[in-house]
Structure formats: C-alpha cells, structure tokens
Amino acid sequence: MQREDTAVISLRGIGLTYPGPPPVTALHPCDLQVGQGEFVTIVGPSGSGKSSLLNIVGLLDTPTRGDYFLDGIDTATVSDAQRAALRSERIGFVFQSFHLLPHRSAQENVELAMVYQRVPRAVRRRRAADVLTRVGLGHRVQGLPTQLSGGERQRVAIARALVAEPSLVLCDEPTGNLDSDTASSVLDLLDELHADGMTILVITHDTHVAARGQRTITIRDGALTETRRSEVSTPC
Template sequence: MSEPSQQSEATAETETARPPAVQLRDVSKIYQMGGQAVHALDGVSLSIQRGAYTAVMGPSGSGKSTLMNVVGCLDTPTEGVVEVDGVDVTSLLDTERTALRGDEIGFVFQTFNLMPQQTAQENVELPMTFQGISGAERQDRATELLTRVGLGDRLDHKPSELSGGQRQRVAIARALANDPAIILADEPTGNLDSETEAEILELFEELNAAGNTILVVSHERIVAEHAERIIHLFDGEVEKIEEIDDRRIAGEPGR
C-alpha cells in the first residue's frame, strides 16, 4: 500500500525540482530616445511557474510590451537575467536564442499573424517545418491541434474564409505546435467582439487546465481576471502582484 504513496511523493519532488517556466532577475531595459535614457523595464524580478495562468496589466508605456518581448526572446535586457525553461537566454547567441524561441515559446497576437495563402492546417504546420519534423507527423499534429481548438472541420480553409474567432483559434493551435514551455498572448482578444472574446478566453482556460503555461498581456481587466494572478506594471516596475481568488468564468456577464 505504501508504494503508490511513495511514487506520488517522488513525482511531486520531481515537479518541484523543475525550474519555473520563466524567471526574471533584476531585469532592466533602457532605450536611448533623444539623448535621454528611458527605462522601459526597471529592475523587474518575477517568477512564472509551470502550469500557471498569469496576466500582465498596466497603462500605456508601463513596460507590458517590453516585458513580453524580453520573455519571448524577441529582445534582450540591458541588465539582469532572463531564464526560459531553466535556460539563461541572456547568455545565448542570436542563433541559439532563435532556436530556443522556436522550441519553448508559442506566440498569440492580436492581429493573428496568419499566412493568408495557406490553409489553417498549413499555418499550424509552419513552426514544425522549421524544427525539421516530417510532413506526415506535421499533418497529424496540425489536425490534432485544430481539432482540439474546435476547428477539425476547417483544416482546408484559408484565413479569409474564417471568422475572427476562428482565425485566433488557428493562431492558438499554431502556438501549441512545438509543445512550448509557455504560451505568450499579446492582447489576444483585442480584435474580437465580446461573444468571441469569451470563447477564446474559455479556450485559454481549457488549455491551462490541461497543463499549459499561459502569460497574457492585456489592458482589459475583464480579460486579466481569467488568470490566477495579475502582475501590475507601472513605469517599468512591478507595482503589485494580485492573486485572483475568484477567477472570472468565461462567458459570464460583466461585473
């Protein structure tokens, strides 16, 4: 009778020993504008655990986009350390950072960023192409992911033949293609109506419940409240971290 308990304890210890999905230590990003130093990020330290659902909020100019770019390996900090899945990305060469970005990070953008001449399936296959995955495996996984996001009957449709919500579902499936350590979503519902927004947020909740780590950047409180916690940025600094005890349920009326 003690063996299952010991196995559970061993599994828990293994999970605890794994590094966070994202770790920032004293991260600053300074831009020179008109001879003046602008601190887009100013000594930011935070940790995002595996399987967490986190939102980032703040007014325009607070550093939200810079934080997203730094975590997503699209930009490098002026100072500090950024780790993704336990790897110090600030010490990598550009080519190594690009490779890690393809392996460990899935992006979802406000404008979808789909290839207009490719089908939904081909758009989802694209990240896997750069990873050298065989054609048959790419097709199978793309079909699986599109089915998972509710588009199993839209595999051959091009973006122009899909609604805004369906396009974002394709973008989410594409973000999952390489089984990333974290999904970064930048204003993912900004171009959607309220009903479709609720559908996409419900999908994020389902993905998080399945174990995916999600970081959403949004200026909308109603979007951020679907997360487990909200990181509030102001003038490049973490103003506060808010734990959401009563998470908003997708589709419920505003309060």
C-alpha cells in the same frame, strides 16, 4: 547552455533602458517567477512597459540588466542561433492580429510553425490536424483565413502556438480584435488549455481578460506590482 532547476520563467532584477540621449527606462529592475502550469496575466495602460516585458520574455529583446532563465536556461549565455531555437521550440506566440497567411489553409498555417524545426511533412500535417481538432477546428482544417470568423482565426493562431508543444504560450492582446462573445470563447479555450497543464502568460489592457488569470501583474511606468486572487496588491 547553463541550466538551473527553476520556474518556466524566472526574471531576476530584469531591467531595460534604451540609450539616449537622454536614456529612457522602459522597465525598472524587477523579479518575476512563473511556474509550470500557471496562468498569469499582465495588465497596464499603453506605454506602461507591457511590450518591453513581452519582448524580453519572448526572447525578442535583450534586457540591459538582470538575468532571465527560461526553463532553467540562462538566456544570457546562449548564442543567437540557440536563442532562436529556444524561442521556436519553447515559446508559442498568440498575437492580436492573428498573423495568418491569407492564401494558406488553417492546416498549412499551423504547419508553418514546424518548418524550421525540420519536422517531416507527413508528421507536420498530422500534428497540425490534431492540434486544430484540439482547439475545436477539426472541421475547418482546409479553410482559408478569409473564410474563417475572427474567433476561428484566433483559434488557428492558438493551434499554431501549441503545435510545437512549447513550455509557454505567450499571448499579446489575444482578444483585442474580437467582439465580446467571441473573446469569451477564446478565453474559455485558454482556460481549458490551462486546465490541461499549459503555462500561459497573457498581456492585455483589459481588466476583464486579466481577471482570468490565477495571478495578475500590473505594470505602470515600467514598474510591476502583483495581485493574487483574494489578495491585496504588493510590489513584485
């Protein structure tokens, strides 16, 4: 795997076009850098290209042009197996719908993130319990998702994203299924993780959620513009 000394995320002329006929451009060529410890939000309406960008950053899709470096690794040069390993080890995902197994405890759901990394069971259990405590659920490790509130389920999902100590936490509408008070508590948790040095990228349609970031990327019709706090929006 080729490496460069660079940001956690470095997109260089990245674009995505789906073949036709007619071909459809989901993401126009753009550059984006996200450094270690940054909290960046991406906002835009439905159909704007947010999902396409998320899939590229999350190594779930391959761009049709440009270069993507993750932790300095040129993702175009890796094998499918190496790509899966990068995704598992370096990216923690948090989704709107939690994606928890209903008949597994909070601790077991978090442990599952380490199964394919061949982490010994005893180590998995300890790490899962530790990270659940970190997100404020040390008292709920044996709770089933059906016994947890929406906010608690999302905290389990965040714990699962953190347990492998990834370089990046990638959140897709993390508050979309939560009421305003619960959403605020989850965003406060993301703020705490950011304060601890975690690199966080949140994709959202909610401008209030987007305002939590140090920088906000607006995507519309597949084109990106960036806003830094107290600055005027400029093209990426």
